[in-house]
Amino acid sequence: MLFDDLFLQPFLTGLGLAVLLPLLGCYLRLRDEWLAALTYAQVAAAGALAAMAVAWPLVLGAALAAGLAAGVKHLASLRGLHGAAYALLLLGGWAAAVLLVSNLPAAESMGHALFDGQLYFTDWRHLVVSVAWTGLALAFLRLFSRRLLLARLYPDFFRARGLPNWPAQLGFDLLGAGSLALATMSLGVMGAFGLIFVPPWVAFSWASSWRRGLVGAVGLGVLAYGAAFAAALEFDQPFGPILALVLILAGLPPLFRRRHCA
Amino acid sequence: METLLTAERLTAGWKRPVVGPLDFALGRGEVVGLLGPNGAGKSTVLAALAGRARVFSGRLGKRPGLSIALQTQAALPADGIPLSGRELLALTGAAATGLPDWLGDRLGQRYDELSGGQRQYLSLWAILDAPADLVLLDEPTNNLDRAGSEHLAGALRTRAEHGAGVLLVSHDRDFVARVCDRVVLLAGLEN
Numbered sequence: 001m002l003f004d005d006l007f008l009q010p011f012l013t014g015l016g017l018a019v020l021l022p023l024l025g026c027y028l029r030l031r032d033e034w035l036a037a038l039t040y041a042q043v044a045a046a047g048a049l050a051a052m053a054v055a056w057p058l059v060l061g062a063a064l065a066a067g068l069a070a071g072v073k074h075l076a077s078l079r080g081l082h083g084a085a086y087a088l089l090l091l092g093g094w095a096a097a098v099l100l101v102s103n104l105p106a107a108e109s110m111g112h113a114l115f116d117g118q119l120y121f122t123d124w125r126h127l128v129v130s131v132a133w134t135g136l137a138l139a140f141l142r143l144f145s146r147r148l149l150l151a152r153l154y155p156d157f158f159r160a161r162g163l164p165n166w167p168a169q170l171g172f173d174l175l176g177a178g179s180l181a182l183a184t185m186s187l188g189v190m191g192a193f194g195l196i197f198v199p200p201w202v203a204f205s206w207a208s209s210w211r212r213g214l215v216g217a218v219g220l221g222v223l224a225y226g227a228a229f230a231a232a233l234e235f236d237q238p239f240g241p242i243l244a245l246v247l248i249l250a251g252l253p254p255l256f257r258r259r260h261c262a
Numbered sequence: 263m264e265t266l267l268t269a270e271r272l273t274a275g276w277k278r279p280v281v282g283p284l285d286f287a288l289g290r291g292e293v294v295g296l297l298g299p300n301g302a303g304k305s306t307v308l309a310a311l312a313g314r315a316r317v318f319s320g321r322l323g324k325r326p327g328l329s330i331a332l333q334t335q336a337a338l339p340a341d342g343i344p345l346s347g348r349e350l351l352a353l354t355g356a357a358a359t360g361l362p363d364w365l366g367d368r369l370g371q372r373y374d375e376l377s378g379g380q381r382q383y384l385s386l387w388a389i390l391d392a393p394a395d396l397v398l399l400d401e402p403t404n405n406l407d408r409a410g411s412e413h414l415a416g417a418l419r420t421r422a423e424h425g426a427g428v429l430l431v432s433h434d435r436d437f438v439a440r441v442c443d444r445v446v447l448l449a450g451l452e453n
Contacts, residue, residue: 153338160312160330207344
């Protein structure tokens with residue numbers, strides 16, 4: 001059934017994100033910013049609903065809202081307040097989404113779709129955008145990985161050398177926001193958050209190096225995604241909750257380990 | 263000897279001045295110690311040289327294109343992050359050559375699985391051996407045992423012999439006396 005055109009295209013759309021989101025999650029965990037994933041996803045959902053209200057493309061609304069959230073977070077982080085910014089943005093995104101769903105009859109079903117995930121209803125445009133964005137994001141991470149690690153471990157490293165590091169920092173914030181906006185449109189809020197949070201958390205608990213942590217997180221993300229996709233089709237269930245359950249199962253072993261499960 | 267850094271009547275601090283006025287110079291191949299009581303502003307001087315703390319008055323001259331490496335007392339936020347010792351050194355461009363055996367043999371291990379002293383020395387080495395003209399070290403002997411301090415003393419002299427300048431803040435007077443070419447005494451802020 002997977003190789004039926006009807007399902008192959010949604011599968012490939014999600015597959016790119018199943019590679020990208022765990023990778024992105026590794027850097028968010030490194031920066032202790034994993035809550036950003038939930039914030040961006042929630043704000044993106046609100047942005048998509050707002051776009052629907054004014055007859056704009058949904059993905060544009062999601063991307064603009066998440067990008068705005070990334071900008072606010074970036075400014076807040078300059079004052080050391082990014083943790084509070086995430087919480088406020090999360091609350092704001094949730095409030096806006098619920099109010100839009102309550103006051104716009106047409107937004108109710110879309111609201112459900114955004115929170116539950118609507119992977120089976122994505123079309124070829126989602127696939128093209130997903131593949132292109134994933135390629136762009138992988139190139140960015142390859143280029144700026146060392147800078148992101150150094151900026152976290154030795155915050156003075158670039159300043160002491162008189163080198164600017166804001167392009168990597170701002171670029172990563174925008175990359176995270178854009179990725180979550182895209183993922184929310186297909187995998188749903190919690191599906192996207194789960195793929196960002198769980199695979200890096202599990203992989204970091206046993207990996208012996210950063211490189212193995214990245215490979216492990218991506219491998220686990222892809223396996224969980226594939227298993228959830230197949231199970232949802234086989235048992236005719238919504239994809240988002242099945243993905244969440246598979247990820248919870250994957251997250252159980254580290255809970256019983258003593259080390260590296262912060 | 264090429265001068266890397268000069269401070270003339272330098273007053274530095276954060277929201278308000280903490281230290282100064284201070285005069286000193288540091289040349290290539292020199293190891294200079296900054297000594298003073300707690301609260302005298304030793305770490306603030308290093309932060310000002312690295313561009314993190316504010317210079318309120320006086321002049322801070324740096325050789326054009328000067329590359330600075332700064333080691334602070336803050337622990338690396340690497341708990342729960344699967345970063346091997348070898349990867350940490352590669353990040354800053356430091357080499358494993360010259361590390362003591364008790365650490366060199368453990369570079370394949372995760373940083374957060376090393377002992378406190380091993381972590382301290384590895385994070386210090388990653389800065390000490392990174393490509394830079396001037397190395398600023400803030401209390402580098404903290405958490406080090408005698409073997410670690412001995413090795414550090416040798417490594418600092420070697421770094422200076424290879425052309426770097428080293429400015430060292432420490433409360434360990436014996437270590438400073440053993441390693442430094444000159445000592446600058448800080449008395450805190452003059453009114």
